[in-house]
Amino acid sequence: MDAPPIMGNVPGSYALGVFRDRHPALLRQVREALPYTPDRHRALDRLADEVARDVMEPLDPSAHDFAAWAEWGRGMIGRRWVDVPFLWAESYFYRKLLAATGYFEDGPWRGIDPFGPVKQAELGGPEVDAELAALDRAAASPPGERAAGLLLGSLWGNRADLSFKITQGDERERASELVVDDSDLLWSLVRDRAPGRICVLADNAGRELLPDLLLADHLLAEGLATDVVLHVKPHPYFVSDATPADVAACVRRLAAAPGQAGKAGGRLWRAMADGRLSPRAHPFSCAPLPYRDMPDDLRAELASAALTITKGDLNYRRLVGDRMWPVDTPFPAVTAYFPGPVAALRTLKSDVLTGVDAGTAARLDATGEPWRTSGTHALIQVRA
């Protein structure tokens, strides 16, 4: 069972817009975010040119991961960005962006997150204060309602995706309806297997990672999880994807907050210290491949989990394969390869979709709104 991979070379497609509009805009944004030196400006010029000429050039042979990309990119390098699978080409763009900013090279820019300034601005912003203060009001709610609120907070936190805001703005309305809501199944799975390990394949830092951490705190504090393993990216990726530095920044932000948020932050700090909350930065988390191709060590870790929760659009693309599935293709069928129970929490920001009944899709199509790509709709899907 397979469907054609999503490619950027389809006129009018969402993916084509990413290559034509988002990547050039992102290059401009990165250039302005930090006081880069002439060598970095020249490298960013070269990448902008490569994007404009629409031919993917190889990495420098001295790059630490040159061999890995040569292998992953067999038959792809040298072609047009839009003529290879969208998932692959987009991932390669972010790798090349780090090359241009000197992230992996000896020199003053090594390890400097080119997206650091936008991430820091978001984390320090007033919206975060307001979102954290809401926890004080929720504290008085019945436990079931509070848990449901934390799950929805983590789900809708996925709208806070800084790469998406580059071309979409921030005016999207939150739809009242989830296109799939398997949350009852999710909670019954967690309870039936409690206390077990919960793995979270995290997505964005800041306003998404904070509610993810609050959900992790709930699972630990309620005895629903023995431990939570939080998979983040080993290096900056897709603008706002969380790295270990972002985990540390978010736990610090929580711990410094007043009220319930601060209490959760204190518990999370202790959970980090005693190993009940473990960040991981597996190299595969930044690979341009679907989870079906995960390496054995990652497979073994996810197999040890009572449940793996994948966050966000990109993880969903990697989970089901970034393919043009008929929308009613069953989610359990496309995730059957996954080494254990898996739940996807995702706002819809790209074309791939499974497990939605054809009637719902037809009704939403009839609105004429780009509901599959605009981040206004969301889903909670579970394979037990």
Ligand SMILES: O=P(O)(O)OC[C@@]1(O)O[C@H](CO)[C@@H](O)[C@@H]1O
């Ligand atoms: O994984 P996330 O943060 O939810 O979304 C990442 C994203 O914005 O980037 C891609 C386009 O650049 C799309 O797959 C998706 O919309």
